[in-house]
Amino acid sequence: MTLPDGTWVNRLRGFLPELAARPELAQLASAWSVLLHGSTTKGIDDAHSDLDLWALVEPTGLAELDRCSPTRFFGFELAGKKGHLNVEDADLFTSRVRSCDMPLLAELRDAHVLDDTLGLGAGLTAAARQTMPENVRFAWFRFHYVEMRGHHRTVDNALARGDAIASLISITEAAAHGLRAALVLDGVPYPGRGTTQLYKCGAPEDRELRGCTNVVVPAPCDAGRLRLSTVLHGPR
Numbered sequence: 135m136t137l138p139d140g141t142w143v144n145r146l147r148g149f150l151p152e153l154a155a156r157p158e159l160a161q162l163a164s165a166w167s168v169l170l171h172g173s174t175t176k177g178i179d180d181a182h183s184d185l186d187l188w189a190l191v192e193p194t195g196l197a198e199l200d201r202c203s204p205t206r207f208f209g210f211e212l213a214g215k216k217g218h219l220n221v222e223d224a225d226l227f228t229s230r231v232r233s234c235d236m237p238l239l240a241e242l243r244d245a246h247v248l249d250d251t252l253g254l255g256a257g258l259t260a261a262a263r264q265t266m267p268e269n270v271r272f273a274w275f276r277f278h279y280v281e282m283r284g285h286h287r288t289v290d291n292a293l294a295r296g297d298a299i300a301s302l303i304s305i306t307e308a309a310a311h312g313l314r315a316a317l318v319l320d321g322v323p324y325p326g327r328g329t330t331q332l333y334k335c336g337a338p339e340d341r342e343l344r345g346c347t348n349v350v351v352p353a354p355c356d357a358g359r360l361r362l363s364t365v366l367h368g369p370r
Contacts, residue, residue, distance in 0.1 A: 142174050142185065142215075143246045149212050150249055153219065158203040159189075162221065166191045167255035168248040175244040185210075185217030188245075190224040190254050224254055231258055236314070237326030238262075266321040278315035282308050 154163035172186030173179075191199070199206065199221060206221040230238050242262035247255035266274075285308035292300035317324040 142179070143170060143248065145212060146170060146185065146187070146217075147248050149210075153208070153210055156208065158199060159208065159219075159221075161198060162189065162191050162195050163249075163251075165195065165252050167224070167250045167252040167258075168219070169242075169245045169255050169259070170248055171241045171245040175246055183215075185212060185215055187217065187219040187248070188227075189219050189221045190227050190252060191221055192224055192252070196221065196223050224252060228254065228258070231261065236318075236323045239323035240325045243323065262323070266318070271318055271321050274318040275315050278311045278318065282311035282315060285311065 150163075150168060154160060167188075167190040169188045169190070170185065171188060173183045174185055196206075208219045208221070210217050210219065227238075231242070239262045242259050245255075245259050245262075247259060250256055285304045288304040289301055289308060292304060314324045
């Protein structure tokens with residue numbers, strides 16, 4: 135039977151006390167932010183879907199969990215549907231939002247806050263739903279456009295050499311960057327495989343692209359810096 139995501143939100147809120155009573159999680163429940171994300175929040179409810187939860191906790195609480203539990207992953211079953219709760223470092227999670235981690239923003243846009251005793255869930259979901267300014271959309275579009283053209287050039291060379299494997303890899307990368315460019319041009323964060331960050335910290339060159347960060351959270355950029363000259367003009 136297919137249920138609307140609101141039904142699962144209500145069921146999960148009623149189920150959280152039972153989940154929080156587990157010995158490993160009991161110490162965290164007084165100060166955590168629990169969010170439902172994934173396919174259920176996008177209206178998908180079938181035999182292949184499950185209930186995906188994040189529990190954001192302070193680093194001290196996470197360290198204590200690591201001392202008493204070999205895992206941060208906790209499975210459960212509710213009304214015949216399997217689910218899991220992943221305990222996450224709240225500081226690292228917030229930093230990823232500040233760094234404009236697009237796949238994470240895409241997940242947060244549809245996420246539902248189930249419990250917010252830590253006080254982060256509502257702010258993070260609201261921030262992820264903000265509109266990207268035009269200059270930010272354009273900068274991210276140009277970045278992915280440059281990447282797409284680079285992989286397209288690689289495909290041309292690989293095809294001429296008869297390198298099937300390199301051709302297939304570059305074709306998929308070119309298509310992925312093309313789709314990302316189209317999505318950000320429309321102001322839509324793009325989904326990804328898991329929550330892998332695409333950009334790593336690095337020394338800024340010229341000036342940092344801070345626009346997306348400032349839209350996401352009212353704090354200065356402290357990670358995931360992009361080089362503006364590369365974004366606007368392509369790699370040197």
